[in-house]
Amino acid sequence: MTEKQEKILSAAKILFSERGYSSTSTSAIAKAAGVSEGLIFRHYGNKEGLLLEIIREGEEVVKAMLFPIIMESDPKKVIKRTIELPFEVREEDYDFWRLQFKLKWELKNYSHEKMKPLEISLTSAFKQLGYRSPELEAEYLIIYIEALGEAILKNLLHDKQNMKLFLLQKYNV
Amino acid sequence: MTEKQEKILSAAKILFSERGYSSTSTSAIAKAAGVSEGLIFRHYGNKEGLLLEIIREGEEVVKAMLFPIIMESDPKKVIKRTIELPFEVREEDYDFWRLQFKLKWELKNYSHEKMKPLEISLTSAFKQLGYRSPELEAEYLIIYIEALGEAILKNLLHDKQNMKLFLLQKYNV
Amino acid sequence: MTEKQEKILSAAKILFSERGYSSTSTSAIAKAAGVSEGLIFRHYGNKEGLLLEIIREGEEVVKAMLFPIIMESDPKKVIKRTIELPFEVREEDYDFWRLQFKLKWELKNYSHEKMKPLEISLTSAFKQLGYRSPELEAEYLIIYIEALGEAILKNLLHDKQNMKLFLLQKYNV
């Protein structure tokens, strides 16, 4: 990947996340990236190709984030680290994550498969801890974690730290 | 509101919810509504005016949904009915709700104030039931309910009925 | 057909015939027609739609030209009028015809069916006049007439009048 290619990518991430995919023009991306508009098309074929590349990257980041949790054997730790996930997002990555959430709504067929491995790990963890409905607990927690992430990104949460402790207590982890 | 005006509105709701606001052209709306393109502008001034009208309607529907819960005095019932909210959405209204969720991401300042009254009611309910952190519990539940709605609209929930019972049990309501 | 629509069409005819279809930009057409570029697309969908409309018109003109010949019962007159065809083209229509010839080469599937009725008439005429291979004579003459048209449009013919007489003599009509 050339330097300009990266500039395009990062400009696109910022703009897509700020304005949404279809409200962002390729000319705006080119300007922000400091490259000619044509270059976007040379490297990514078309506007959608650029988006796809960003999505692909996003999927890899998610995978990398989930990996250590999935590898974890201690069930309590699996739950604990899952809860901690949304609180660990750094402010400098907010743009990136906002984009991922936005795309979930903007794209027709945005894959929701990324979380499957985590769901399996959580189900197993809840089972080991003797929960009555481990599958539902896992599904429940994942939905919640995603919603929490959304709330954090939008600054809707009154007190992040407190909410985190509250949740860890709730699950006794 | 004339018949054509309604047709415009309902076509716009469907298209906005399917493709998003900025990916939907006024000409597509006019075609879907079976009216001339000019008419949209006669009635709603511009594309954004049409959107605002839809948002206004949405807010009213939300208010109407929350009203009976807020009026409820029995704290257990407040929680119960809050949990039941996302499960009561009729399939024929999915388009409408999908649009509301989409707009949350597409619009810069889509109001999140709509849920404030419910938050107050829930806080009070949790307090009455002796919960240790009623504010956090209320915030938590609202975030969860919204996430659940999202999951239901996207057909991500494996077993709606079971999840509902699971939640009611969890809150002992 | 509105006035502007006609202006677009006639500007397109001139420019396509002068520069060829793919070397003519829609913006050049719009400028020449004195309309906005967008109007071309509103009326004809896309550049090719505009071309198709021109082709359709061309086919009608050809049909109209051939009609009186096909209706002719006197075999000698059928041949005579066929030969005269290319010599009757008015200079003001050269643009139009040049375009038709150009398109034969520029379009993948330009229909050559237009001449079929004339071929049938000619075959019958040659048969009535006792020619030995009427089908070949008809095919031969049509190819020749088209080539002659081409030569005339390109001003390659040294002496049109003389050539016409020469041909009429050759066929004894």
Add this chain to the structure above:
Amino acid sequence: MTEKQEKILSAAKILFSERGYSSTSTSAIAKAAGVSEGLIFRHYGNKEGLLLEIIREGEEVVKAMLFPIIMESDPKKVIKRTIELPFEVREEDYDFWRLQFKLKWELKNYSHEKMKPLEISLTSAFKQLGYRSPELEAEYLIIYIEALGEAILKNLLHDKQNMKLFLLQKYNV
């Protein structure tokens, strides 16, 4: 001429003949030739330079084809071999010839001078054979031969062999 140069040339010939000169992009040529886009410009200066080279080659091929006819002293043989010309084109050379015909229409001043020597030979042949208007006969035959070539390249001729015999008979050669 290097190997890559030849590849460019032959790719260009094919593409120009299939799509026309202005509808063929240099990038398409480069891709088809398996070379970098820059190389075209290194070797031929610009797109037109490439075209000119192709035209030059075409003119040489035409010259070479006409040479033996022009050298022919027997008038009957001059006519005979002229008639046979379009029937001798090998199918593998169709692309090449299609391109020559296409260019006649696409280029403003595509030279029609190539046939001049043949016209002189034919005029002289017809004169020797006592034809009344040898100049017209020569002009007539050349126009016809070109049209025949066109028809053959487009597969419009019902029966090539028969047409050839028919023509040879017509001219009694």
Add this chain to the structure above:
DNA sequence: GATGAATGAGTTTTCATTCAT
């Protein structure tokens, strides 16, 4: 109230050409 022709600015995309390596 309703139509649909028309616009102009903007969008995505293409393309011939240059240039550093």
Add this chain to the structure above:
DNA sequence: TATGAATGAAAACTCATTCAT
């Protein structure tokens, strides 16, 4: 000689909006 990244201008096409009827 050869590559391929990069450009800038122009191409095709879209779209919100206006306006005469």
